[in-house]
Amino acid sequence: MAVPRAAKTQRRTRIQEEKEEIILQAALDVFSTKGFLGSTIDQIADVAGMSKPNLLYYFRTKEAMHRVLMDRLLANWLEPLRAFDADGDPREEICSYIRRKLEMARDFPRESRLFANEILQGAPNIEDVLKGSLKDLVDEKVEVIRSWIASGKLAACDPYHLIFSIWSTTQHYADFDVQVRAVLGGNDSDDHRFEAAAQFLENLFVRGLKLGG
Amino acid sequence: MAVPRAAKTQRRTRIQEEKEEIILQAALDVFSTKGFLGSTIDQIADVAGMSKPNLLYYFRTKEAMHRVLMDRLLANWLEPLRAFDADGDPREEICSYIRRKLEMARDFPRESRLFANEILQGAPNIEDVLKGSLKDLVDEKVEVIRSWIASGKLAACDPYHLIFSIWSTTQHYADFDVQVRAVLGGNDSDDHRFEAAAQFLENLFVRGLKLGG
DNA sequence: GTCTATAAGGCGATAGAC
């Protein structure tokens, strides 16, 4: 029997991968609501439906689970921004960016909260990523927005704060979900909330940035 | 010597109040970055510059400190929204609301993060407040916005999502401060960042909501 | 009021049987 921790070069069996995935999903559940420090291995093991020593057979430490989740997250988190196309129509690009970010908040709220927890606590593990690949990507897209402004397709504005405002408004629906639901009351379905948010934000940014159609 | 825990009806001395204030400031420091669960009394005592038993002489439990901080926060947090005046000019009201919220993010970032931590973790202690006084206040202001829309002073939009978008964009500068700084680089002063954000958001909302002026 | 010492329990991680 291949032992995961001793067989780094060896292919994992399908069953092992499935178990690891169950654990990671449980860890995501717990980390995203309690934060890394506030989570216990017992809680994760409980959600995963296994004993603590059994879980620790697959992931030697709490940090190991968190590291895998953060790596995965960072690999996917910026995809929507990468898709931002300099040759596309500004209105189309910005609207579809907003929509994709809203979809991520709706479909992957735990990932959004995991990220929010990390940033909120000072980003101890990913500060280099923020100052490195994240900043590089943002700087690149800021230049795209500046070129759109220069050619009159977009109202003059600070591109950095434009990006911040799209991030914050969309992620809000995942990170502050409890508050949003409390304020809207129980009568608002998930689908309706999503559509209402999309429509409001699309209008706000199209008009606010003077994006022609 | 009056002992705080035994003298609930007795007036606290000025020195006692000062000590309690030092402790609460230290607790706010730690809670706002580590979250309640991730914080330890040792860390708070360390920041406060006193021993753990000494701290526990003033606040019997970790919860006691957190409760006082949350009570204070909730008492002040909604002041800017309360100031929203139905008889005022919509453009003025919304712009000054944005500015006040941005000032709070700049001047009280720890309070903002304390609140964010609480919501992010499912608002275990304040769900009744969210569904009660918070929802009531928002509902009231939503009606104000609706009346403005009805009289043509404001573009038609969903008032709830308008409020959410102001909350999220302004609080972002406190809650995601580490990310904002990383992306903007070290050359951006606090004042410049604040002014740039205020100007961007003011433009976005004034144009996005078709607020005349 | 503040200290040292410590009780009592939670938690991360390991040992070793099966």
Next chain:
DNA sequence: GTCTATCGCCTTATAGAC
């Protein structure tokens, strides 16, 4: 691979001297 048992540390909170 999974379990029971446990080590050792950390953390909350208290006891009691000063």
